[in-house]
Amino acid sequence: MRYYAFKDELNLYANLQKFKLGNGMKFLYIIPMPKSWSKGKKIIMDGKPHMQKPDIDNLEKAVFDSLLKDDSVIWWTETRKKVWGYSGKIIIEGAQNVN
Numbered sequence: 001m002r003y004y005a006f007k008d009e010l011n012l013y014a015n016l017q018k019f020k021l022g023n024g025m026k027f028l029y030i031i032p033m034p035k036s037w038s039k040g041k042k043i044i045m046d047g048k049p050h051m052q053k054p055d056i057d058n059l060e061k062a063v064f065d066s067l068l069k070d071d072s073v074i075w076w077t078e079t080r081k082k083v084w085g086y087s088g089k090i091i092i093e094g095a096q097n098v099n
Helices: 002-016 039-045 056-067
Strands: 024-032 076-085 089-093
Touching: 002 056, 024 056, 056 076, 056 089
Parallel strands: 024 076
Antiparallel strands: 024 089
């Protein structure tokens, strides 16, 4: 259920922004830190590597499944990183704005 909710939300946001993926990109996945973490731990972990599930390949596949009918048109991803952050985000370089 969470996977489909993620896909729906990402697709809605992309449509509102008139956004589409290019043929090659760089991805930065910012995973929100748990609310239960102390302020001090959050300061230390902000921007540090996220080395837990979800796996980076699953994140990338979810983005492709959400925004592409056929992901075979993607011929390169230069970098893929996932880090901790205060709020969840996906930053994609190499994407296109459709006007």
